[in-house]
Amino acid sequence: MKRIIKLLAVVTTLIITLMALTACGDSKNETSSKEQSTESNVSNPVEEQSSSSTKFIDDNESYYFIYDGVKIKAGDEMSSISSANLSVRDTQREKEINSKSYSTIEITNAKDTSVFNATAYNKDSSTVTVLDSWVGGLHVDTRGVSRDEKVADMEVYGGIKVGSTIEELKSVFGEPDEESSSDDEYVYESKEVSRYYRFDIKDGKVTGITWMNRTF
Numbered sequence: 001m002k003r004i005i006k007l008l009a010v011v012t013t014l015i016i017t018l019m020a021l022t023a024c025g026d027s028k029n030e031t032s033s034k035e036q037s038t039e040s041n042v043s044n045p046v047e048e049q050s051s052s053s054t055k056f057i058d059d060n061e062s063y064y065f066i067y068d069g070v071k072i073k074a075g076d077e078m079s080s081i082s083s084a085n086l087s088v089r090d091t092q093r094e095k096e097i098n099s100k101s102y103s104t105i106e107i108t109n110a111k112d113t114s115v116f117n118a119t120a121y122n123k124d125s126s127t128v129t130v131l132d133s134w135v136g137g138l139h140v141d142t143r144g145v146s147r148d149e150k151v152a153d154m155e156v157y158g159g160i161k162v163g164s165t166i167e168e169l170k171s172v173f174g175e176p177d178e179e180s181s182s183d184d185e186y187v188y189e190s191k192e193v194s195r196y197y198r199f200d201i202k203d204g205k206v207t208g209i210t211w212m213n214r215t216f
Contacts, residue, residue, distance in 0.1 A: 056157065057173075057197070058190045063213035065138050066155045075216030078120055078133045085110045088120075088130055095130045097122040102136055102214060115148045116140035121214045134216070141200065141208035156209055157197070164206045169199060 056062045063074035070084035078088065089106035097103050102121040106114045119137025120130045144151040145162050155161045158172030169186065176186035176199075186199040192215045200208030 057188050058192070058195070060213065060216050062157045063195070063211050063216075064156065065140070068150045072135055074135055074137075074211075074213035076135045078118075078135055079131055081107065081118075081135070086115075087112075088118075089114065093129065093131050096127050097130060097133055098127050099125050103130065103133075104137075104139075105130055109148050109150070111148075113147050115144040115151050116154075119212060119214070123214075123216075136214045136216075137210070137212040139208070139210045156211060160199075160206065160209070162206055162209060166201065166204050166206075169206055173197065 060074060064071055066072075067084045067086060072081055072084065081087070087108050089108055092103075092105045095103060095105075097120060099122055102119050104117050105120050107116050107118050109115050117139040118135060120133040121136025122128050122133050138156070140151060140154060140162060142162060144154075152163065153161065160169055160172055173186075173188050177189050180187035180189060184201050186201055188197040190196055194212055194214040196212055198210040199206050200210075
């Protein structure tokens with residue numbers, strides 16, 4: 001009888017030991033699973049920055065200019081520039097643009113002085129005049145700045161303007177596209193062929209800004 005009791009005691013001890021070991025293993029597996037889950041949820045700062053950079057250059061809302069406090073965006077009607085006291089050069093207003101075509105036009109200020117160029121784009125299926133077209137691009141440089149002090153404060157995406165430093169430009173746009181850029185021209189291309197930003201660079205500063213967006 002004593003042997004039986006001892007045997008039962010040994011068996012019971014073994015069972016308890018096995019249960020303890022199993023519980024410990026489950027706990028470790030659970031901890032490991034949680035750690036893996038946590039690691040998979042930790043974002044990569046480089047990937048986030050790349051994703052953010054890609055997003056804004058491909059986003060229609062990133063293509064605009066602000067003149068005298070008025071924001072004009074890609075896809076706005078060309079006639080909307082009048083809200084900023086700007087006009088299309090009078091000799092170009094009735095110029096016709098074929099469907100899905102575009103034309104470079106002069107933009108004048110309240111003094112009828114040419115201050116920068118814009119791209120008039122016709123997204124319609126029929127021919128329209130420049131005044132009935134849509135804003136599809138911008139080019140501004142130091143000549144406009146010398147003619148109109150408001151052009152000196154004219155901003156595009158991220159507050160970049162003619163006169164911004166390379167450091168300021170890169171803090172917003174990042175590094176330029178290697179294949180398309182050079183020391184005096186920084187290019188940032190979208191996935192869309194007709195969407196891009198281009199900056200003329202001289203002496204460490206932005207001397208010209210061009211953006212194109214005909215996919216709005």
